[in-house]
Amino acid sequence: MPVQILMPALSPTMTEGNLAKWLKAEGDAVKSGDILCEIETDKATMEFEAVDEGILGKILVAGGTSGVAVNTPIAVLLEEGEDASAISAAPAPKAAAAPAVAAAAPVAAAPVAAPAAAHGGDRVFASPLAKRIARNGNVDLAAIKGSGPHGRIVKADVEAAIAGGGAKAAAAPAAAAAPAPAPKTAPASAAASPFEPAFEEIPNSSMRKIIARRLTEAKSTIPHFYLSIDCELDALLKVRADLNGRSDAYKLSVNDFVVRAVALALKKVPAANASWGEEAIKRYTDIDISVAVATPSGLITPIVHHADHKGLAEISNEMKALAGKARDNKLKPEEFQGGGFTISNLGMFGIKEFAAIINPPQGCILAVGAGEQRPVVKNGALAVATVMTCTLSVDHRVVDGAVGAEFLAAFKKLIEDPLSMLL
DSSP states (O other): OOOOEEEEOOOOTTEEEEEEESSSTTEEEEEETTTTEEEEEEOEEEEEOOOOOOOEEEESSSEEEEEEEEEEEEEEEEOOOOOGGGGGGGGGTTTTTTHHHHOGGEEEEEEESSSGGGGGGOOOOHHHHHHHHHHHTOGGGEEEEEOOGGGOOOOHHHHHHHTTTBBBBBOGGTTTTSOOOOOOHHHHHHHHHHOOOOOOOOOOOOOHHHHHHHHHHHHHHEEEEEEEEEOOOOHHHHHHHHTTTTTOOOOOOOOHHHHHHHHHHHHGGGGSSEOOOSSSOOEEESSOOEEEEEEEEEOOOEEETGGGGGOOOHHHHHHHHHHHHHHHHOHHHHHOOOOOOEEEEEETTTTOOOOOOOOOBEEEEEEEEEEEEEEEEEEEEEEEEEEEEEEEETTTTTHHHHHHHHHHHHHHHHHSSGGGGGG
């Protein structure tokens, strides 16, 4: 009996995904572990591996299709001894799959009789991956004819346009046949309120929707409180400069020291490495640090696992690799799911201090501000020091004020005595 290949759930929050690209064609031999296709989730673009062996008999969902519900059949695999005639014996895809796609992506619910719908009005229908490639390659999607379902622009269309040297965004005459740019914001503005400024609508990605839902839940259901502390950085900056001058194998940042200090502080104050449960508080025995990374699609928190067992150079190299994969949507599920404590650092943008929203189900998040020269009092005399303000957002159900204060005191001591982090 042919085996149905189903749309997998590649993350706990995934209810649907975009089938970006098939890497196998109908009739190809498939072995266990072969990469069948690329799937875009709410967090990343991931490769989907085959579990069974056989021949890819029929592709049920074409590459470039978005909003495919989890557990929807996407292909049929023929086992040894079966031929294409056996495909008719396989259960047909669920009829409910199509409405699920339409509900998830209202823009696709418009009439789809003509492929020209890919550029309906001022909207351009393209897969998220195609949009990202077009943006990076400075390609005008409006000038590309889509080859996906109902004229949808897919990754291959954009790559072909880039290879051909055409469809550059700067080529304004290419869009001359389209409606003038001015009406782009006028209809939406007129439909809303006569007093509202002109605007353009940017469709929410799956990732942005997940972020919005989780942070709304966090802010409205978690009893936050905040603790701030100032840390002097002069000794740390001196050690950092000295270490960076010793080797080209790494380039330490202040954030690498912060990750190391948080890990060691959690080792000293394990009660801060916890999350809330209705029946019991979970106190984590592993110290896995999530670090917020900004991407074009939104915020994601790759994880430095067992950070307390890693030195500064290892943390630095691992964070650079994770941040690069995060921006390219190439993180594996185990690289961003989980973690017991989060760090959010906006110091590189010159932000003096801020309070971050807790990343559920974790109990704490540390907001790190910029290191700047400030007047301080030392031994009764006024002096100048490089000071960094850090604010701990705490779930009061999990961590009490005294525990939060104890953690920050341990963290401050490590930051101000960086040589102790090298032991």
